Amino acid sequence: MSPERSPELFDSWAADYDYYIRSVSDSFPFRGYADVLNRIVELTNPEPGLKILDAGIGTGNLAQRFIEFNCEIWGIDYSSRMLEEAKKKVPDAHLLQVDIQTEWPSELKVGFDRIVSTYTLHHLNLKGKIDVIKRMSHELLNEGGSIIVGDVSFPTFSARAKAREQLAHVWDDYEYYWAADEFKTMIWGEGFYVAYEQISEYGGIYVIVPTP
Numbered sequence: 001m002s003p004e005r006s007p008e009l010f011d012s013w014a015a016d017y018d019y020y021i022r023s024v025s026d027s028f029p030f031r032g033y034a035d036v037l038n039r040i041v042e043l044t045n046p047e048p049g050l051k052i053l054d055a056g057i058g059t060g061n062l063a064q065r066f067i068e069f070n071c072e073i074w075g076i077d078y079s080s081r082m083l084e085e086a087k088k089k090v091p092d093a094h095l096l097q098v099d100i101q102t103e104w105p106s107e108l109k110v111g112f113d114r115i116v117s118t119y120t121l122h123h124l125n126l127k128g129k130i131d132v133i134k135r136m137s138h139e140l141l142n143e144g145g146s147i148i149v150g151d152v153s154f155p156t157f158s159a160r161a162k163a164r165e166q167l168a169h170v171w172d173d174y175e176y177y178w179a180a181d182e183f184k185t186m187i188w189g190e191g192f193y194v195a196y197e198q199i200s201e202y203g204g205i206y207v208i209v210p211t212p
Contacts, residue, residue, distance in 0.1 A: 011079050011080065011081040011082070012081075014079060014085050018059055018061070018085075028167050028170055028171075029172075029175075029202050030119075030203075031200050031202050032199050033203065035200055035203070036118065036150040036151075036200065036203045036204075036205060037118060038065070039199055039205055040118065040150050041062075041066065043148050043207055044066070046066050046069035047069060047071070048069065048070040048071070050072065050113050050114065051071070051072045051110070051113045051114075051142075052066060052072065052074065052112060052113065052114045052116060053075070053112040053114070053116070054073065054074065054075040054076070054117070054118075055076055055116070055120060055132075055136065056077060056100070056118065056120025056121070057076060057083070058077060058082050058086065058118075058119070059089065060075070060085065060086030060088070060090045062116060062118050063075055063090045063093060064089040064090050067090060072094075074094040074095075075090065075094070076097070076100070076108070077095075077098070078098070078099055078100070079097070083096075083097060100132050101128065101131075104135070104139055104140060108140060109139065109140065111142040112140055113142050113145050114146060114147075115136050115145070115146075115148070116147075116148045116149070117149045118150040118151065119150070119151055121149060121151055122153075122175050122176055122178065123175065123176070125176045126176065126182065126186060129176075129183065130186055130187055133147060133149075133187065133192070137192070137208075146208065147206075147207075148206070148207050148208070149205065150199070150203065150204070150205045150206075151178055151204070151206075152177045152203060153177065153178035153180060153202075153204030153206075154177065154178065154180070154198075154202070155181065155196070155204070156179055157182050159179070160178075160179045178204065180198075180206070183206070184196065191210060191211050192208050192209065192211060193208075193211050194206055194207070194209075195207045
């Protein structure tokens with residue numbers, strides 16, 4: 001996580017985050033935000049008792065979509081204020097303040113059937129993304145489970161470069177937006193299968209499964 005993205009910064013966003021998302025939902029980088037979240041729920045195949053970890057739960061916008069399916073919801077976030085907001089939407093969830101780049105607390109090592117994450121991992125560079133996904137898979141994911149990530153993403157490195165040029169006035173150079181071809185090439189070499197869907201102009205979803 002870059003130093004520009006401190007927990008205090010996320011704390012300051014928490015109360016107004018949902019309003020902000022609604023106000024920019026048709027703009028870069030959040031165009032298709034709701035579609036990304038809804039598609040992740042479909043890909044998760046939720047059912048009663050399914051144990052789900054939302055990594056970067058934020059204010060709980062994704063997690064609350066699982067309530068009607070009676071899943072067991074856990075959530076982690078960098079920001080204590082974000083967790084306070086999430087608690088309002090998913091009061092029965094197990095919530096922990098965690099920096100995903102540090103060692104997992106013992107409370108998390110209970111085994112999850114799905115690990116989901118939205119609009120969080122673009123704060124990490126490519127190596128950071130892969131390191132976190134490997135650690136999640138090896139230490140937190142149950143056998144047969146999957147990691148499903150929705151984020152600001154482009155199908156190719158060249159598409160991302162073109163978007164950066166076109167969106168120079170709003171592009172954030174402190175963020176590390178995904179390029180699917182770049183990521184898949186790197187993660188396949190680490191023992192994972194990846195399926196990718198482009199959901200909107202700026203949003204995509206990765207389904208990441210450890211290979212046997």
